[in-house]
Amino acid sequence: MGLRFTNSKLDVFKGREAPPTHYILKIQSFNLFSRSFLEKYSSDMFDVGDYKWRLTIYPCGNKDEGGQGHISIFLTLANTSSLPVGWELHAMFNFFVYDQNRDKYFSLPDNQLRRFHVMKTEWGEAKFLELQVFNDSSNGYLIDDACVFGAEVYVLKMTRKAEYLSTLKEPNTGIYTWTIKPFSAFTLDHYESQWFVAGGHKWRIIFYPRGNGIGKGNSVSAFLSLDESTLPPDTRLVVRYAIRVLDQNEPKADPFELREEIHFGASFSVLGAQKFMPLAKLNDPKQPYLVGDTCVMEAEVTLFGTVSTTS
Known part of the structure; x- marks a missing residue:
């Protein structure tokens, strides 16, 4: 120049x-x-x-x-x-x-x-x-x-990293349903569901019946947790997940849900929302989410591929 x-x-x-x-x-x-x-x-x-x-x-x-x-x-x-x-x-x-x-x-x-x-x-x-x-x-x-x-x-200074995306030919989906009853007996700070398998990896729901963090006292907090031991080193999962509270009166009705497309990895293996569902909404007898002291939660996980990184 x-x-x-x-x-x-x-x-x-x-x-x-x-x-x-x-x-x-x-x-x-x-x-x-x-x-x-x-x-x-x-x-x-x-x-x-x-x-x-x-x-x-x-x-x-x-x-x-x-x-x-x-x-x-x-x-x-x-x-x-x-x-x-x-x-x-x-x-x-x-x-x-x-x-x-x-x-x-x-x-x-x-x-x-x-x-x-x-x-x-x-x-x-x-x-x-x-x-x-x-x-x-x-x-x-x-x-x-x-x-x-x-x-x-x-x-x-060269701190270059490379990322490799590998997509599945067909997305792999797994669904897990967790019936929580009697809900009033769940008095601890938080609870964890059993592990379930989706996309070849192990997952579970973690929920706080009276909230966590900014949701404490006003919301149900809900999270999806990945078992990191099923994850290869320096690898993330490309996932779409949903956490739901099902409508018990109309099974085909739209549930109350959180849905995200996101990466799960070693440093972010637990994702969800502290203010997942307002407690007032859950406890409202006119709502179909807490019926007969029973709440039904569901997690759906779809794996689209993996991302690996190298330095």
């Missing part, structure tokens, strides 16, 4: 008062440098993100990259011989030039993100700054034949 100047360098550059975080290169007698036999100058090494870097300036442009008539500036990953075989890294970086008139450092609007590897250890801007603009002292870049460049580098 090269710079295009119209009426002012401010049309392209953005300025700030803070100096570059990682490296500053000050060049005295720039004109002597540009007229010398040195095509470029590479700075001393500096450390960022456990790697060593160099800042390279081409005073008359990097001609191999089409930088004639410009200042070219590049970031080089140095001392790569110490890196492991097959190394690569991603880094965000930006270059700066100091405006001595305004006491500000100007840079490109956006950081660049580049991949460094054994075949590409250098990235930069062949057309960073037009020499005509740079040499004009009113712009503040070259004053008394001195100038300042800088760089900031941020190495992205």
Whole structure:
């Protein structure tokens, strides 16, 4: 990406008062440098993100990259011989030039993100700054034949994870019905149903007859629990589940239910709702959910596939 100047360098550059975080290169007698036999100058090494870097300036442009008539500036990953075989890294970086008139450092609007590897250890801007603009002292870049460049580098740590979704040819569904009676005798904090099998995994209902958490005292809390011992390591289940309280007067009527499509895994093996059903609704004699001191709960679990992750 090269710079295009119209009426002012401010049309392209953005300025700030803070100096570059990682490296500053000050060049005295720039004109002597540009007229010398040195095509470029590479700075001393500096450390960022456990790697060593160099800042390279081409005073008359990097001609191999089409930088004639410009200042070219590049970031080089140095001392790569110490890196492991097959190394690569991603880094965000930006270059700066100091405006001595305004006491500000100007840079490109956006950081660049580049991949460094054994075949590409250098990235930069062949057309960073037009020499005509740079040499004009009113712009503040070259004053008394001195100038300042800088760089900031941020190495992205690789914490990549991969996810593999495997779907079943036919979804696998299991239904479990739990008759709770006499309901008034269920006086403990919570109860657990027997285990049942759905999709090759073991499940059970957990319910709190007088609520749990924000549902305590106002709701029935209900949850579906997965037996983690039936789950392979680093694997989640893609599931649609429903927890219901059945209508005992009209078996074909719509039940009161919670339904979700969600992943079950080792770190989230119990899912449901603290405010599953209002106690007032359950205890209302006009409602069909608690009849003859009996409540009928049902869980339906459909397994669609599995998701495995690797680092």
